[in-house]
Amino acid sequence: MAKNQFGWTEDGSLIISMKEEHSGSHEAKKIIIPEGTATIEENAFYDHFRPLQVNAFTIPDTVTTIKARAFRNCRNLTAIVIPEGVTSIGDEAFAECVQLRSVTIPQSLTSLGKDAFTGAPWLKKQIKFFRKFQMLGKNILLQYTGQDSKVTIPKNVKYIAGGAFAKQEQLISIEIPEHVQAVGNGAFFHCMNLKEIKIAGNVRTLGEELFSGCTSLQRVELPEDLQKLREGTFRDCTSLKEVIFPIGLTEIGEEAFQGCAVLTECKLPDTVRVIGESAFRNCKMLREFHFPKRLVSVNDRTFEGCRSLQRAELPEAVCSIGESAFSGCHSLEGVHIPKEVRFLGRRAFYECKSLKEVTIPENIPEIPEDAFEYCTSLETVDICAGVERIQQKAFKCCTSLHTVTIGDGMKQIDADAFRACTALEQVQIPETVEQFGENVFYSVPWFRRNPETFLILGRGILMAYRGKMTHVRIPENVRRIEGHVFNVSNRPKIMTLTDNIESMEIQYIPGLTLILQRKGHSIRFKMDDKHYQAGRDEERVFEFWQKKHIITRHQIFHEMKDPIYKFPIAILMYLTEPEDEFYNYYVRRNGMDLLQYMIQHSDIENLKEFTEKGFINAENIDELINIAIESSQHGGSLEVQLFLMDYKRNQIGYESIEDVIAGAFNL
Template sequence: MRKILLLLSFAITMCAILPLQANAQWNGSGTGFALYNTYVVTNYHVIKGAIKICIFTSNSEGESEFTAEVYACDTTNDLAILKILDNSFMGFGGIPYCIKTQLCDIGEDVFTLGFPLISTMGNNVKLSTGVISSQTGFKNDASLYQISTPIQPGNSGGPLFDNKGNLVGVVCAYHAQAESVGYAIKASYLYALANKYKIPVSLSPNNTKEQVLTESVKKYKNFIVLIKCIKEHQPIDNKQNQPIHLYQMNYTTSDEQIIQIADDAFNAQIVSHEYKNGIGVIYFNSPVTTIKKNAFRDCQTLTNINIPNTVTTIEDFVFHGCHRLEKVFIPNSVQYIGNSIFRNCSGLKSINGKYASTDSRCLVVNGKLKAFAPQGLITYVIPNNVTSIGEWAFCECNTLTNIMLPSSIKTIENNAIAYCSQLKSLTIPYNVAHIGDGAITGCCNLSSFSGKYSSVDKKCLIFNGKIVAFAPAEITSYTVPDTVVEIGDWAFAYCEDLREIVIGEGVRTIGRCAFRNCSALSKIIMPQLLTSIKEYAFYYCSKLNEIKIPSNVVLIGRYAFADCYSLIKVIIPNNVTHIEESAFRDCKSLNVLTIGSSVFSIGKNAFLGCTNLTTIYCRASTPPAICDLYQDWNTSPRHITASFPEEYENIRFYVPRNSYGEYTNITISMYVDAKKKHIDYLNWYIYKEFIYAYDFE
């Protein structure tokens, strides 16, 4: 059975309104005790993250409430010293107990005074008695005592006295799965903290006598105080009076079932996970400071989550695909937020807390809009303090028809406004100095651009001679202007109605994924001066049946024409030196292939799945080397070209007549088998008699 250590501050789950307002309610409480004059001791976890702390005292004159602040703390040992601020507080006077720094013996009688479970047990001080069970605490922690004293949530920060009335510890925790097992921080650690901040305290003499318990309680109880605070995090608001564990994270779901989370989703280890009484609870063995990449990705039933105020880092894609997530509160402890944390969270209504915009729709970190809550919006005006739209910030906001960018915007990052299927038009402010790759890709109903970088026909954004975005609505054919020198990454991707494209004579580079998934594209005319076709450039252009690759092209990137199912004939020009991995993979209609004379290497699986291929013309005088993913062909080349299917063993393979012997020489080549058996390497099958000498022009 796994052990769970519960800290004893008592936090009440309610809807706290932040920033602090007049009707804000207490959502945390614990116990404290007088140290000196206006100083009070408690546990650090009792007041961690508090935006308001109050101390309630009681004496013969009645109860009083005073405001306090954190004066000193030892986070390692869970200690805090508070200072009462109110001028009306006259001080505690003489403290009737001393600190004992010597180690207590096992079996010594001890007792504590505190305010456990105040919502049900009231605000009067409560007594609990027991003994020292061990001189070490949880997992042999030498800073703690184990005690048998019955303690409850709310006892945190209370004093632990011995039978001579000496302060021997500060109550901090109990064991959730064991009876009468509690823990207290040894008083020597409190003494060290007080000395560090020069707070006068008295040490216990060695000759003190045992005291009558009832007399000790009467003497000490007026020095025990109730601490209440309002904490910065906003707990889940659909339940009340539920204790919150310091090392836990609470959430709700639409089906009231636990969500699936990877073990490495946090910096802390998950020790227990349950869903009961309408709340999911994840318990940890230590405070959660980092929510790691993809931690809650695709948790599609998640509706609300309480991010602990121990969290400092939220990595990329943490809530990606949480369609039902409605509200999120970012605690003040958070120092770093990654990209795309709320990507495709279509149900998100509000983002509150640190970095939230005044309308609770945006997460803005140092001027960068990193996330957006789109639910219920058709039009949105980005706040004026935003200078940059971060990666994936508006991605897949499929209800938005209009996004208005303020003049303060200077940067639109990669994929910032991608896949907004209902977006109709977009105006780029004149202060924008950078537009990232794929910033506005996949917006299938986008009809026009205006403002800075807009082309004459308002169909393109042209940034430094590069098309970075295209407005595809109702466009079936398009001619790229001759002034363009590059088709940018993702520029025409997912233009599913585009059937014909003529690329202007000025273009030298077709970028990564430039025409990816243009599923209706059947005709493309490339310029003669084109030199580079980058990876995935025409991936899944399934209707493309013919291409003429210009003679100046030197590079065909990975998957550049993969899944072009209708492509029949390919001529790779003589200037190409390397055909990258899977460049023509699964071109199932490809029948005739010509490989240029300068090709000296062909990537792994470059022609895998080309099941109709019957004829290959290879102009290379030296058999091209296969570039294996796990092998550097420059240092150890393998003289095999590419990948061809077993069922087409009769591929006719034409090679230069002067190089015929080199292609068929089994001592240096793996094209053929000495016994006329086919070679099986990456699905290449060739028989020696199917290699033909050919006179190329």
């Protein structure tokens, strides 16, 4: 971990940055936290295995928050002045400070966490008992020690510390009067029999997990001055049916109502701008939810598992829908995705089994993985122009989906995107699509029943071949060939490719004769098992054919070793790129070997081209004729032999009558 920035003062005090850890500060006796620091973070000076030797801290008056365990286990700390302006001290902030005997608490404090000073000698001296209430000073209620089922907070209490009533199973009813300003984290945590709570209107702060696990709580009216409902406030309140929210509320914290299984409706005020992750997760009976007009995002898992939620009319201000935001909302029949939405998380509407139609607006660049997977009632999908990618399994197993319209601008549709959409009969694919993943339309009727011999989609992408021809000529408008186009039942013996191909994923086809066409010329070679097992040159042929950049092609050609693949490429490129010195040099250097290759492979057309360019002359004609004669005896073309003999007779001439007889009778 990165060390803090720190420096020493003349008196030996350490000035330390609060941005990261306190590494390097173990030797200091006094630490000065610099002016401008607003928050002392969790565990800032806490080290369980190697406690700090610091006996004094200076906290500036710019600090407003001291988070959980910030000074825990500072065993040499004897005194601390918490300046005015600090409003919150977190759980266990000064716990186990076993020599802490002097603490100055500011009047500005509104929240004191659970066990904030546990183990400090100062705390023992400060605790006072008022009837059944353990008090810190006059205003802070630390803990309730009684066994009453109904409790009213004393009039002098302004703050209820974290955990003050935690796990008080006998507690049934509690009243928090108007003089209380703040209630700390987990103050009523797991009060399992708490059924009734009255909170006065001017309570401004309610801590995290305040009523978490209060499984008997049925109804809550939140105070009028409350602006933020913190993390886990009502988590797992499994009997909670009704919550009345104040008009000025602006934020709902993470997991605030998670697991409130019988909560049926939620009418948030339009002042709410933020709803945290998992805020209403697994509220299984939640049917109606009012989305506030100012809401800007639906965060991760916010409504995951809300099986009864029927509609999601998202306000126009929403610009983000997080991961699994509505996953498992089985009753969700309709959702309005606003035009301003720019991010859609994976599994956002996963298994929304009642959703019937959806429109993806133009500002969403990608439909993420599993976004609508298993939406089994989804019938129509309209993807607006501007959306560029559909990720894998986005609409997998949408078994009622019959119509998909994809607007211009779509570039990529990933593997299994529409797999097992068994009712899909109509799909509109724009010409802008450049790539399809594997099994995009697996078990899709529209794809399976398409009668085209060559099914070409998007920007010249060959998706399927329905023919049975032994010689397949790939159409010139094909730019990309997807994998598994050719299977066991339709594998060709000969395949012709043009130079328009930019990308292909053809798997090895045993015995395939490949013909490459370019600028009116062509070459062929056979991919047999022997050469396929020998190395990667057969793969380099396909790679070479896809790459169009001159230097890249030079590099791939240079890496080829096997003449079975290298020679035909050299022949074709020499004939079609006569000004390219790279191929010129190679051909001039290996001319005789290339001529022999053309003879042995009966490539008479290219042999004629090389003849016209002066590669055959009086010095090599006899050797070439002998090669042709030997080749014809092993199945080679007699036409090549006759061509060479005619060329010698007409262009070079015979030296003697014996030469003529030998040529005529193959002697």
